[in-house]
Amino acid sequence: MAEYFLDIEYKDITYKEEEVNFKEFECCTFNNCNFSQCVFVAVTFIDCTFNDCTFSNAKINYVAFRTVTFNRCEIKDVNFAMCDKLIFEIAFNDCVLDFSKFYTLKIKGTSFTNCSIIAVDFMSTDLTEVVFENCDLYRSEFAKAIANKADFKTSYNYTIDPKTTKLKKAVFALEGIKGLLYKHEIIVK
Numbered sequence: 001m002a003e004y005f006l007d008i009e010y011k012d013i014t015y016k017e018e019e020v021n022f023k024e025f026e027c028c029t030f031n032n033c034n035f036s037q038c039v040f041v042a043v044t045f046i047d048c049t050f051n052d053c054t055f056s057n058a059k060i061n062y063v064a065f066r067t068v069t070f071n072r073c074e075i076k077d078v079n080f081a082m083c084d085k086l087i088f089e090i091a092f093n094d095c096v097l098d099f100s101k102f103y104t105l106k107i108k109g110t111s112f113t114n115c116s117i118i119a120v121d122f123m124s125t126d127l128t129e130v131v132f133e134n135c136d137l138y139r140s141e142f143a144k145a146i147a148n149k150a151d152f153k154t155s156y157n158y159t160i161d162p163k164t165t166k167l168k169k170a171v172f173a174l175e176g177i178k179g180l181l182y183k184h185e186i187i188v189k
Helices: 178-184
Strands: 003-006 009-011 023-026 029-031 043-046 049-051 063-071 089-093 111-113 131-133
Touching: none
Parallel strands: 003 023, 009 029, 023 043, 029 049, 043 063, 049 063, 063 089, 089 111, 111 131
Antiparallel strands: none
């Protein structure tokens, strides 16, 4: 059975490979913690907040994120695709998510605010009503994704093929429209 921790603040901790395994954290706050060495197994975070934490290269295959917020975190090259899909609710503010993967996840309504999302894999992801607010989406992949009602209007550097991505009622700014036309070699001035 998992160890249970409620309403605890953790600060300036560098976690070892298996240190958080088989634990459940609820209403906890993690400040300036480093999880990059972790290989997570059976870990649950419920209503938790991560501030200024590092997850880059962490193996989070068996993690449950249930209403979790990441603020100013570095989360490079992390594969979210194998996370527990039951009540998977996350939000990212001022984070670096470059080279991470959300392949096939359902992340409806997720908000990405002021994030670097370079070369992120959103292939076959359900992005319905996701908000990308002021995010750099350079080389991120959206093939076979469902981005209906997604909001891209303040984001930039995206290239999305409307033939392979569902975009019904998605919102784009006029200056970003070239990211939808790149495949057709149309020049917009």
